[in-house]
Amino acid sequence: xxxxxxxxxxxxxxxxxxxxxxxxxxxxxxxxxxxxxxxxxxxxxxxxxxxxxxxxxxxxxxxxxxxxxxxxxxxxxxxxxxxx
Numbered sequence: 001x002x003x004x005x006x007x008x009x010x011x012x013x014x015x016x017x018x019x020x021x022x023x024x025x026x027x028x029x030x031x032x033x034x035x036x037x038x039x040x041x042x043x044x045x046x047x048x049x050x051x052x053x054x055x056x057x058x059x060x061x062x063x064x065x066x067x068x069x070x071x072x073x074x075x076x077x078x079x080x081x082x083x084x
Contacts, residue, residue, distance in 0.1 A: 002018050002021050002022065002045075006043075006045050015048070018049065019048075019049045019052050022046065022049040022052070022053060023049070023052050023053055023056045023057075026039060026053045026056060026057050027056060027057060030057055030059065036059065037059065037060075038059055038060040038061070038062060039053065039057070039059055039060070039061050039062070040062045040063070041061065041062070041063035041064075042063075044063075044064055046063060047063045047064065047065050050063055050065075
């Protein structure tokens with residue numbers, strides 16, 4: 001479903017079906033390898049499914065949106081004023 005909708009650009013993208021497929025692949029990825037401690041989504045079409053994957057596998061999920069937020073937080077630091 002993901003390949004057909006995204007790469008082959010055929011048919012319509014069914015969010016729920018693609019989400020289920022992405023979650024399935026993530027579970028398969030970690031099922032045989034306990035050394036996996038985080039997942040990096042390199043494809044820009046995957047961030048909408050990050051929350052579902054994180055909930056399913058219990059690992060940190062990183063993608064271009066987390067990188068943008070990380071860089072932004074380093075560029076616009078606000079003074080620390082302690083607790084008020």
